[in-house]
Amino acid sequence: MKVDIIKIxxxxxxxxxxxxxxxLGLEEAVEIEIVEGKIVLSPLTxxxxxxxxxxxxxxxxxDEGLLMGEAPNxxxxxxxQW
Structure with missing residues (x-):
């Protein structure tokens, strides 16, 4: 599909x-990025x-606890002061 570039x-x-x-379910904003030289628009998550x-x-x-354990210094x- 061809679209023209317009002045804004x-x-x-x-x-x-x-x-x-x-x-695409686009609403008020989109995520825009360049992927392999192409502009990609995605719905904003x-x-x-x-x-x-x-x-x-x-x-x-x-048994999940602190990953590093305590780190006293x-x-x-x-x-x-306690």
Whole structure:
């Protein structure tokens, strides 16, 4: 599909046909990147989207604790007031 580059203020842009916007589920914003010399537009994903389902699918092990264990230092013994 051919689209013309148009002037938008001091910039240039293209009009994306409504049918493409609807097909891709684009809303108010898109992710734009260059991949192998091509401009790729993707629907903008929400931060942490689907995390809840991922955590339910892989619950933490019962013995899961600190990965590094405790890391005491000189401050803990000499400077800290309990």
């Amino acid at each position: 203020g001091n910039s240039k842009g293209i009009r994306i046909p409504k049918a493409l916007i609807d097909t 929400k931060v942490r989207e689907n995390w809840e389902e991922a955590f339910r699918a892989d619950p933490p092990a019962k 000189e401050f803990d013994h000499s400077e800290w």
